[in-house]
Amino acid sequence: MxxxxxxxxxxxxxxxxxxxxxxxxxxxxxxxWPLDSRAGARVAPRGNAxxxxxxxxxxxxxxxxxxxxxxxxxxxxxxxxxxxxxxxxxxxxxxxxxxxxxxxxxxxxxxxxxxxxxxxxxxxxxxxxxxxxxxxxxxxxxxxxxxxxxxxxxxxxxxxxxxxxxxxxxxxxxxxxxxxxxxxxxxxxxxxxxxxxxxxxDDKAVELLQERWRLLSRLKEAERPRLAAYGTQMASYDSFYDTARRLLEDxxxxxxxxxxxxxxxxxxxxxxxxxxxxxxxxxxxxxxxxxxxxxxxxxxxxxxxxxxxxxxxxxxxxxxxxxxxxxxxxxxxxxxxxxxxxxxxxxxxxxxxxxxxxxxxxxxxxxxxxxxxxxxxxxxxxxxxxxxxxxxxxxxxxxxxxxxxxxxxxxxxxxxxxxxxxxxxLGIDWTKEIHNTPSGRTYTYVDPLGANGIIPTDEIATIYG
The missing domain is CATH 3.40.720 (Alkaline Phosphatase, subunit A)
Known part of the structure; x- marks a missing residue:
């Protein structure tokens, strides 16, 4: 290649x-971020995968x-x-x-x-x-x-x-x-x-990537007061690009x-x-x-x-x-x-x-x-x-x-x-609720409100026999 x-x-x-x-x-x-999350109904996630x-x-x-x-x-x-x-x-x-x-x-x-x-x-x-x-x-x-x-x-x-x-x-x-x-x-x-x-x-490209990352880090440090005005948006994208750098080096x-x-x-x-x-x-x-x-x-x-x-x-x-x-x-x-x-x-x-x-x-x-x-x-x-x-x-x-x-x-x-x-x-409580969404409307991981009223939100347990 x-x-x-x-x-x-x-x-x-x-x-x-x-x-x-x-x-x-x-x-x-x-x-x-952070989220105001709370447990919903009392369920026991399997955590089998x-x-x-x-x-x-x-x-x-x-x-x-x-x-x-x-x-x-x-x-x-x-x-x-x-x-x-x-x-x-x-x-x-x-x-x-x-x-x-x-x-x-x-x-x-x-x-x-x-x-x-x-x-x-x-x-x-x-x-x-x-x-x-x-x-x-x-x-x-x-x-x-x-x-x-x-x-x-x-x-x-x-x-x-x-x-x-x-x-x-x-x-x-x-x-x-x-x-x-x-x-x-x-x-x-x-x-x-x-x-x-x-x-x-190749090794040379990895070195170049690392050098550019160090330069970017120094520039961000110098511009920290100005970048702070962008709040969590800038922090989130910084996190993404740091993840991308680590990924490319793996x-x-x-x-x-x-x-x-x-x-x-x-x-x-x-x-x-x-x-x-x-x-x-x-x-x-x-x-x-x-x-x-x-x-x-x-x-x-x-x-x-x-x-x-x-x-x-x-x-x-x-x-x-x-x-x-x-x-x-x-x-x-x-x-x-x-x-x-x-x-x-x-x-x-x-x-x-x-x-x-x-x-x-x-x-x-x-x-x-x-x-x-x-x-x-x-x-x-x-x-x-x-x-x-x-x-x-x-x-x-x-x-x-x-x-x-x-x-x-x-x-x-x-x-x-x-x-x-x-x-x-995956061991996740599917009834969990998030209460501080932008709209103020509670977000439930699995929504019990269906097209014509309340629906069951159980897992399909019968696939396990």
């Missing part, structure tokens, strides 16, 4: 946006041809569907590798969403709550809340960002900001194609962006495949990243969903997903943890895969596609002690109506409950 210099890395603000950091640059100017990996199937996979298979008038004839468990059927054509990994997954088939359009639905996925435009500017992404909560647990050797994402700039809302939280809890969103072009600094960082040809082929040689490889590398480096969000865009097939002649269709997207996601889970399941060699990285990582909602069951629409459907859709959970082979929740013969919720409540689980499950796994 060609050795790169500081100028090669970040020659401009545009380059910084191309590689990542969009969440930082859109961070709210209304950040508050060191990491969470959220894989967003962005745009909505058709649930009735994937993880809640229901034969219907729109089902293609070539899917080669067969049983992979007592209550689970899958297409060998669409998911030839993933079907061999399903013994690792608990499948929840009874989710319901408040939303039915992509921007709002994907905002909901990133924040765990409905979009309220009056307060949207101060709402942090879930990953930023996690980064804030886990900051006291960071070790001296943790130089990697706590919250990272891959390809999230391709989501409808982009990579959301920290809201009322300081910029240091921002996502570092990586553009996979740009990132693998090389991020290595040899694990460029190593995480090295991709072998055999891995590229096995993961599918696609943008989402590259994202999955980089996510694997970051987690197995154990450099301090604890929450990763991968975005796999393009699934919104209102038109020609099963037309092989179309430039984009479910055949193509399923093949990308199958190679990338299956390889990722395989590798996490076989890589020893650096924290505990008797465990694998999957043992200490809760993996969640889902869309923002489902697609209409039954016959195809008049454009040979499927539209948005929020009344039933599935999610996959693996790792961190979750029980593989479970199929939770049940829908009717068309996949249109929930018949069994698959957990302890009569209400269907929602994205709020997925968020509670992830926070609980």
């Amino acid at each position: 060609k050795t790169r210099t500081i100028g090669d890395l970040f020659p401009s603000r545009r380059e910084l946006l191309r590689l990542g950091g969009a969440g930082l640059l859109s961070a709210s100017v209304d950040a508050i 060191r990491n969470v990996l959220f894989f967003e199937i962005s745009g909505a996979v058709s649930h009735v041809e994937s993880f809640d298979f229901k034969e219907n008038p729109g089902t293609p004839r070539d899917l080669d569907v067969h049983k992979v468990g007592p209550d689970l059927s899958m297409s060998r054509l669409l998911f030839p590798r993933l079907e061999k990994q399903m013994h690792r997954f608990a499948v929840v088939r009874s989710l319901r969403s408040h939303e039915e359009v992509h921007f709002r639905g994907q905002y909901y996925v990133q924040t765990g709550r409905q979009l309220n435009v009056a307060f949207a500017r101060e709402i942090p992404a879930i990953g930023s809340v996690i980064a804030m909560e886990l900051e006291p647990r960071r070790r001296p050797e943790d130089t990697f960002p706590t919250y990272m994402s891959f390809n999230l700039d391709k989501a409808f809302p982009g990579a959301l900001s920290t809201g009322f939280l300081p910029p240091r809890f921002s996502v570092v969103d990586i553009n996979p194609e740009a990132a693998v072009k090389g991020m290595k600094l 040899q694990r960082w460029p190593a995480a962006f090295l991709i072998r040809d055999e891995d590229r082929k096995r993961y599918g040689n696609t943008a989402v495949g590259t994202s999955a490889i980089l996510a694997r590398n970051v987690l197995t480096s154990d450099g301090g990243t604890r929450y990763i969000h991968i975005c796999h865009p393009g699934w919104d097939h209102h038109v020609q969903i099963w037309d092989r002649k179309a430039s984009s269709n479910h055949y193509v997207l399923c093949a990308e997903f199958d190679a990338a996601f299956s390889s990722l889970v395989e590798d996490l399941a076989t890589t020893p943890s650096k924290a505990d060699p008797n465990r694998t990285v999957l043992d200490e990582t809760l993996v969640v895969a889902m869309s923002e909602f489902g697609r209409t069951p039954g016959a195809l629409n008049n454009m040979a596609g499927r539209d948005h459907y929020n009344r039933c859709f599935p999610a996959l959970f693996a790792g961190a002690g979750s029980k593989g082979g479970l199929v939770l929740g049940r829908t009717d013969s068309e996949g249109a109506k929930c018949l069994e919720t698959g957990w302890s409540r009569r209400d269907q689980p929602r994205i709020e409950n997925v968020v509670a499950t992830m926070l609980s796994a």
